[in-house]
Amino acid sequence: MSVAPARPIRIGGRVRAAWKAQSRQERLVYQLLLPVFGTVFALATIPFVLAVIRAVTSDSRGFVGLENFAQALGNPLLYESIKQTAIYAAIALPIEILGGLGIALLVHRTVRSNVVRAAIYIAAMIPIVIPQIAVGVVFRLVYLPDYGILNVLLGQTGPSQPLWLSSPPLAMIATASVDVWQWTPFVYLVMFAGLQTVPSESVEAAQVDGATSWTQFRHIELPYLRPLLLLVLFFRIADVIRVFDHVYILTGGGPGTTTEFLSLYIYRIGFQFSDLPQASALAVIVMVAMTVFYTVVSRFLPADRG
């Protein structure tokens, strides 16, 4: 029995052949996408891979498997920070989404002047473009006792004034209110843009048939806004998990650990407890959880409106 000599695998040759098999247009598409993929690879993939490597190694013992993950998940303070983050999200997100949607509907239905619409658009952009640290500093001046603007406006500057930054429930409300102020306009802008895509013929037909405002919203506008609402929800949840700057400035995580949200907790583990492997494990866990969440949310995003 004769055995044919093994042929060397020529991967480069195969890639070249596959590349040549593409049409000129397809090749152009890949060439145009290459810088984008390269940038994403450099800015997102490489750091993530490095975080994974850090999460499964120890400075002194090298590869330690899932030990850092076990340590991260075994710390009760992690669950405390998740709970605080959930409370923060439960306060901020409904107000932002319903508030942003409400303002968008109001402007869409009542404001006809393009100049006024442009003015509202610019006003809505302002909170979004202000750095979070600056927002934190400004709101600290709002919430501080004695000379803080809020207590002065409320006429509450005496010994029994509300302590917005050091009473646990009030500190949670104060930090969440900053989020609401900064990000409700973002929801408004997205929803307002979505409302512009609703065909006016459908709305007019419904109005001729005597549809109420609610019916018009429920059966005509909402189907167009649904994918945007899910996208907004995803982005806002991702942002809430990353919330850091204004909370750090306002309360430093206090009183006690009342406002020590997930991102502050990871910072605490990484840079105050100098445990970067455990912090990397936490970052990977959050990344995986967000990916699962996004996958689930994506199932509710229709490919098209048809």
Next chain:
Amino acid sequence: MRLHRSLAVLVPIAILASACSSTPSAGTATKLTIAAVQGGEDAGLKALAPMYKQQQGVTLEIVEAPYDALYSKLVTAFQAKDATYDLIMMDDPWMPKFGTDGSLSDLGPLGITADPDIAQVVWDVGTWPPPRGPVPPKEKAKPKQLLGVTIVGNVEMFMYRSDLTPTAPASYEDVLTNAKAQNKAGSVAGYIIRGKATNPVVADFLPILWSQGGDVFDENWNVVLDNDASKAAIKFLVEDLKAVAQTDPGSTDASDRDKIMANGQGYQSSVWPGEIGTAVLDPTVTKVAGKVGFIPIPKGKSGKGVGMMGNWLLGIPKASKNQQAAADFIKWMLQADTQKTYAQNNGIPSRTSILKDAELGKTNVYFPVLAEALQAPPNWRPRTDQWNAVEKIIGTHLNKALTGGETADQAATGAAAEIRTLMKAAGY
């Protein structure tokens, strides 16, 4: 043909490689990059940069970051052996971390030696392992090296309204007595507590703890934060002083303390030199200019008053490619004439002769007190790479106690237990 092709490839690679690997010879750099903390602490440094360019022909590029961001940046830069920074500003509690990790160059061989006109404690705080006090177990065998030189001679002091009580408080008993006498609920705080969570409240508390005879660790790294003296000190802060403090000590940071003092709504507090300009000296922003006295930290039950160092040091990362040029800048900065210019531009000098300079003392009334505080000597925060974590634990519990979430006793025992667990895991 093949040779030409090979040369065409190899020659540019060789040129590129030689360019990448070339190390500038000692002291010949034309630019030094300094990582600095954003705020008043680097004001003097920024003022010196044009002068250094003019005198030595070296450009100083000062890259600023807020306190916490600077620490994170330095930790990650050192881990990556990044050569971006030729010099770094570091708060003295960071030194043990960087010293333990071996991230900084020994300044001795680069020609920087102790100068008798600068207080010994300034050299000691930049030395690793520490020349006195407990040394981390894993660091005991290391030779002592000078890893940092103080450029901001911060020592926590005490300020009080000398127009209301001309006699300075000699002890914390006097502090409390005066606070009770001056306190007017809702309008004037008898004592201003800097009680915001973590670093701020710990910085405010440690001089009280030490002066009252308590401590965080003993000489063998045993946790003593829950012994009687330490518990009494915590109680003194969160009960006695809180009863005569501003409305919301739990959210007060240094800038808030400055505003309270500047508005005439506070009677006394501890204070860092960097705060003094805005809080009490600049008549354009304060109502109490000329009405405030400065003293070293008052005596406590231990019979002594112990200030706390918060020195900012300059160090040279091992990865820097301009080691000698960076060391030359430090030497230049420590010269008496440079220090004088530095002080005239809001820098906080460490030279005793500059701190006692009569002319400078007219505009910086706290300089002689600072010189006295440096000679005392003040304490430094425990020299362990675990300090940030320890500070976080103590700061969280103290803040909780100040905001009514825990009693003084619970704060002491809770913090002590967590610190014991932490230190045991770290091999102490």
